[in-house]
Every structure is written in structure tokens, then in C-alpha cells.
Amino acid sequence: MGSHLDTVIDAGIYDGCYGVLSGLEVIETLKSAGFVPARAVAVATFTNEEGVRYAPDMMGSLVYAGGLSVEEALATVSTDGSILGRELQRIGYDGSEKPGFRKPHAYIELHIEQGPVLEREGVPIGAVQNVQGISWQRVIIEGDANHAGTTPMSMRRDAGHAAARVVAFLRDRARNSNTPTVATVGCMSFEPNVINVIPSRATFTVDLRDPDEQRLQAEERAIAAYLNELATAEGVTISVERLARFEPVTFDETIVHLVEEAASKRGLASKRMTSGAGHDAQMIARIAPSAMVFVPSIGGISHSPREYTPDADLVSGANILLDVVTRLAAR
Numbered sequence: 001m002g003s004h005l006d007t008v009i010d011a012g013i014y015d016g017c018y019g020v021l022s023g024l025e026v027i028e029t030l031k032s033a034g035f036v037p038a039r040a041v042a043v044a045t046f047t048n049e050e051g052v053r054y055a056p057d058m059m060g061s062l063v064y065a066g067g068l069s070v071e072e073a074l075a076t077v078s079t080d081g082s083i084l085g086r087e088l089q090r091i092g093y094d095g096s097e098k099p100g101f102r103k104p105h106a107y108i109e110l111h112i113e114q115g116p117v118l119e120r121e122g123v124p125i126g127a128v129q130n131v132q133g134i135s136w137q138r139v140i141i142e143g144d145a146n147h148a149g150t151t152p153m154s155m156r157r158d159a160g161h162a163a164a165r166v167v168a169f170l171r172d173r174a175r176n177s178n179t180p181t182v183a184t185v186g187c188m189s190f191e192p193n194v195i196n197v198i199p200s201r202a203t204f205t206v207d208l209r210d211p212d213e214q215r216l217q218a219e220e221r222a223i224a225a226y227l228n229e230l231a232t233a234e235g236v237t238i239s240v241e242r243l244a245r246f247e248p249v250t251f252d253e254t255i256v257h258l259v260e261e262a263a264s265k266r267g268l269a270s271k272r273m274t275s276g277a278g279h280d281a282q283m284i285a286r287i288a289p290s291a292m293v294f295v296p297s298i299g300g301i302s303h304s305p306r307e308y309t310p311d312a313d314l315v316s317g318a319n320i321l322l323d324v325v326t327r328l329a330a331r
């Protein structure tokens with residue numbers, strides 16, 4: 001079991017901590033019940049899941065899964081110039097033991113949903129079956145700045161208009177696709193950004209997410225093809241830069257099923273879900289069968305002091321963790 005204790009600035013109290021504390025509670029409960037596991041049961045608290053000061057995020061679990069060496073991780077330099085290893089020494093968290101890096105038999109992470117779905121549908125337990133892949137790109141469209149009053153509509157190379165067409169294209173395509181694809185243009189700027197001048201340049205980002213890698217690639221090809229078409233149709237020049245790319249992760253079907261079974265035995269409704277956010281479990285999934293349990297986030301709010309999950313839901317989630325760990329540790 002595991003999760004993380006680090007958090008973002010002005011965060012809530014549930015993201016990460018809930019999974020770690022519930023893991024400890026599960027062990028205490030198993031001990032007091034006299035349960036003798038067939039294999040070791042442990043709780044991990046992974047360093048630097050959020051990646052606020054030191055990139056990449058999910059760093060501790062990435063190291064554990066062998067995707068980054070301990071030395072590299074400790075040498076990471078922050079944007080403030082500090083070094084992770086030195087900071088851990090300074091606060092007394094630089095452990096002396098060499099980590100064992102034992103491959104777990106299984107890994108399960110309990111976490112708040114950080115989204116609105118469970119609350120909206122009145123379902124207390126999410127059986128998380130996958131984490132969607134993410135594709136980030138920056139697009140720059142270049143046209144001609146010219147007078148907004150004297151340039152006929154037919155004679156414009158309007159970078160702003162072309163950018164707006166991309167926004168509409170992405171939304172229409174995602175909405176009409178009947179797939180879980182989500183597409184977002186979250187940043188955009190125009191130059192010269194003046195009321196009576198046709199924009200000569202538009203810079204914007206594209207955030208594409210999908211739980212299916214083939215479909216995510218197809219979406220990337222579709223936007224690329226559309227940008228080509230647009231360049232010809234609008235007489236603009238378009239360049240694209242890739243900013244980030246993570247493939248989707250599929251969790252272990254057996255464990256996901258154990259979560260559903262545990263919920264139904266306790267009379268709790270459950271729902272199969274895709275995690276829209278990244279989690280340590282997706283790194284551990286590289287080396288061991290893994291899955292996650294979600295509980296509702298009121299208002300879908302997270303990374304905010306207003307983050308909240310009612311006690312009853314917290315207890316339900318911890319009980320599911322207990323049941324699943326009991327099954328996994330007994331087999």
C-alpha cells in the first residue's frame with residue numbers, strides 16, 4: 001500500500017496523506033485481529049509525488065520502479081537552485097539505509113478522486129482501472145499584422161482567427177467522438193495583442209488526454225493533419241513543439257475486480273474509473289500488479305484548502321483497502 005505526504009502550495013489535507021494513513025490503519029487493524037499474512041504487508045510513502053519543487057513529479061515511485069536512479073534523483077536541482085539531496089539532509093530526512101527495491105507482489109493505492117464524478121453519481125467507491133495518457137504541445141501560428149479597418153476580410157492572414165479555429169476543431173472533435181478523449185487549449189496569447197490590429201502571431205497550448213494509447217496517437221495525428229490543412233487554407237505558417245508525453249497505464253484486472261468485490265460485499269456501490277491525474281500507482285504498475293481505490297471529492301475540488309471528503313467515505317475507502325489487502329496478503 002502507499003501514497004505520498006508531500007503536497008502543493010495551499011493544498012488540502014487529503015491528497016496523498018489519506019492513502020498513507022489508511023495504510024497504517026490497515027496494518028494496525030490486521031495486527032489487532034491476529035491476521036497472519038502469507039506475505040509481508042507494507043506501507044510506502046513516496047517522496048515528491050507532486051513535483052512542485054523538483055521535477056519530475058511521482059519521483060519517489062519512479063525511482064522505486066527503476067525509472068530513475070537514486071543518485072540522479074538526489075542530484076535534482078530545483079528552479080530555486082536548491083538540490084534535493086541537500087534539502088533532505090537539511091530537514092533530517094536523508095535516510096542512511098540503502099533501499100531494498102523489492103518487487104512487490106501487488107500494490108494498491110487509496111486516494112481521493114480529485115474530480116466530481118463519484119459525488120455527482122452518488123457512488124462511494126471508485127475502482128480505478130487505468131490512468132489516461134497525456135500529450136502536451138505548444139503551437140505557434142504566424143500570419144501578418146495589418147490594419148483592422150482597411151484590410152479586406154479576403155486579404156488577411158489572421159493568426160488569431162486560425163488559432164480560434166483550432167480551439168473549435170479540438171472541442172468539436174472530442175465532443176463528437178463518443179470516446180473519453182479530452183482536449184483543452186488552456187493558454188493562448190496574441191501578438192501584437194492590440195484591438196485594431198490583425199494578430200500576426202498566436203501562441204497556444206494543446207492538452208490531449210486519453211486512456212488508450214492508439215487513440216491518443218490518432219488524436220495527435222488528427223490535430224497535426226488539421227494544422228496542415230489550416231496553414232494552406234488560411235495562408236499562415238504553423239510550428240509545433242512537444243512539451244510532455246506520458247503513455248496511458250492500465251491497472252491489474254484482478255486487483256480492480258477485488259476492489260469491486262470488496263465494495264459489493266460491504267453493500268457499497270462502486271464504479272470503474274479512469275484517473276485523470278497522475279499517481280504513484282502508475283509508476284509501481286511498471287514492476288508489479290497495481291490498482292487504485294478512489295473516494296469522492298466534494299465539488300471535485302483538490303489542490304485547494306477546500307478539498308473535502310466526508311468521514312463516512314474516508315472510512316468506506318479504508319475498509320475496501322483493508323479487504324483487498326487481506327485477500328492479496330492471504331493468497
Ligand SMILES: [Zn+2]
Nearest residue numbers: 015016049111
Ligand atoms: Zn495525490
